[in-house]
Amino acid sequence: xxxxxxxxxxxxxxxxxxxxxxxxxxxxxxxxxxxxxxxxxxxxxxxxxxxxxxxxxxxxxxxxxxxxxxxxxxxxxxxxxxxxxxxxxxxxxxxxxxxxxxxxxxxxxxxxxxxxxxxxxxxxxxxxxxxxxxxxxxxxxxxxxxxxxxxxxxxxxxxxxxxxxxxxxxxxxxxxxxxxxxxxxxxxxxxxxxxxxxxxxxxxxxxxxxxxxxxxxxxxxxxxxxxxxxxxxxxxxxxxxxxxxxxxxxxxxxxxxxxxxxxxxxxxxxxxxxxxx
Numbered sequence: 001x002x003x004x005x006x007x008x009x010x011x012x013x014x015x016x017x018x019x020x021x022x023x024x025x026x027x028x029x030x031x032x033x034x035x036x037x038x039x040x041x042x043x044x045x046x047x048x049x050x051x052x053x054x055x056x057x058x059x060x061x062x063x064x065x066x067x068x069x070x071x072x073x074x075x076x077x078x079x080x081x082x083x084x085x086x087x088x089x090x091x092x093x094x095x096x097x098x099x100x101x102x103x104x105x106x107x108x109x110x111x112x113x114x115x116x117x118x119x120x121x122x123x124x125x126x127x128x129x130x131x132x133x134x135x136x137x138x139x140x141x142x143x144x145x146x147x148x149x150x151x152x153x154x155x156x157x158x159x160x161x162x163x164x165x166x167x168x169x170x171x172x173x174x175x176x177x178x179x180x181x182x183x184x185x186x187x188x189x190x191x192x193x194x195x196x197x198x199x200x201x202x203x204x205x206x207x208x209x210x211x212x213x214x215x216x217x218x219x220x221x222x223x224x225x226x227x228x229x230x231x232x233x234x235x236x237x238x239x240x241x242x243x244x245x246x247x248x249x250x251x252x253x254x255x256x257x258x259x260x261x262x263x264x265x266x267x268x269x270x271x272x273x274x275x276x277x
Contacts, residue, residue: 053088056182056212059252060084066109066150070142071131073150075107079189079202080115081153084251085130086184089175097137099144107150114150119197128155128207130185132168153187154196154203158230164207167224167235171211174274178213185209187228188248204228208245210253212265219257220273221265242266 060074061083071087104117104127120127130151136142145151155164175181187204194203210223225245226238242253243266254262 051214053086053182055256056214056254057086057256058084058184059255061250064111066107068109068145068148070136070139070145071151073130075110075112075114075150076189077112080119080199081189081201082130082150082186083189083249084184084186084253085151086182087131087135088180089135089171089183090180091176093135093138094172094176095137096134097140097143099133099137099140101133102144102147104147104149104152107148110150114148115197115199115201117149117152119199119201120152120154121197123154123196124156125154125196125203126157126160127152128160128164130187131183134168135172135183153207154201154228155207156228156230159207159226159228163226163231163233163235163238167209167226170235171209174211174213178274179215180213182212182214183209184212184253186249188225188245190249206248208249210242210245212254219261219265221268222271222274236271239269239271241269 054072057072058074062074062076064075064077066073066075066082071085073082073085075081076083106116107114117127127149129146130153131146133143133146136146171181171183186208187202188206188208189202189204193205195201196203206225206227208223208225210221213220221242223240223242223245224235224238225240225248226235245251246253246266254265257265
């Protein structure tokens with residue numbers, strides 16, 4: 001009788017212990033699950049705040065978006081060049097590696113085929129980089145990718161080696177000073193324009209370059225529109241509002257920004273913030 005009572009008691013105690021352990025395990029699983037969900041929410045907030053540079057890409061009027069590892073472009077087959085090229089220039093990207101310049105080749109990603117470099121031969125125009133090779137000297141592959149013909153446009157030598165080169169240098173300076181930039185650049189290829197070569201590559205009369213800085217949660221922007229000609233003027237004489245470039249090109253440059261932020265930025269021509277410490 002005593003043995004039977006002892007067995008029943010043990011069974012009851014054992015069942016109670018197992019039940020309590022199950023409850024504790026369930027609570028622990030639920031707590032861990034809540035922590036995991038909170039971590040996911042935090043990561044999502046971080047991802048929303050620290051947007052990838054491709055979030056800021058312009059709209060394409062051609063629907064032929066070409067993505068390379070470090071820059072993206074919208075190719076215009078009729079003009080045989082990009083209507084815009086966009087890329088991120090990080091502070092740590094700015095360096096001088098003195099890479100050997102490769103030959104220009106057609107872009108294998110352009111389905112309609114980018115222009116042959118021979119269109120530029122004896123044309124009187126340089127093969128002007130849109131995404132400069134000098135902005136990609138942090139990596140040999142990134143550097144070589146700038147020599148696709150989808151990334152060039154006809155530029156007068158005095159323009160390419162002169163004021164345009166000075167503007168590119170200023171953007172590299174700002175990339176270091178302001179901890180990185182998003183850069184959008186291209187030629188104005190609308191209207192009746194001169195062409196070169198058998199493929200009739202359009203020669204832009206103007207080139208634009210836009211810098212957007214979005215570090216520390218603040219936005220600032222500066223835009224330049226420069227004639228494709230020799231100029232000894234200061235680059236700052238060519239500062240314009242992004243709105244002006246949009247009217248000339250028909251491109252919507254920052255369509256994914258909040259409308260109020262976009263409107264405020266794109267009408268801005270005040271560059272004082274770029275000189276602030």
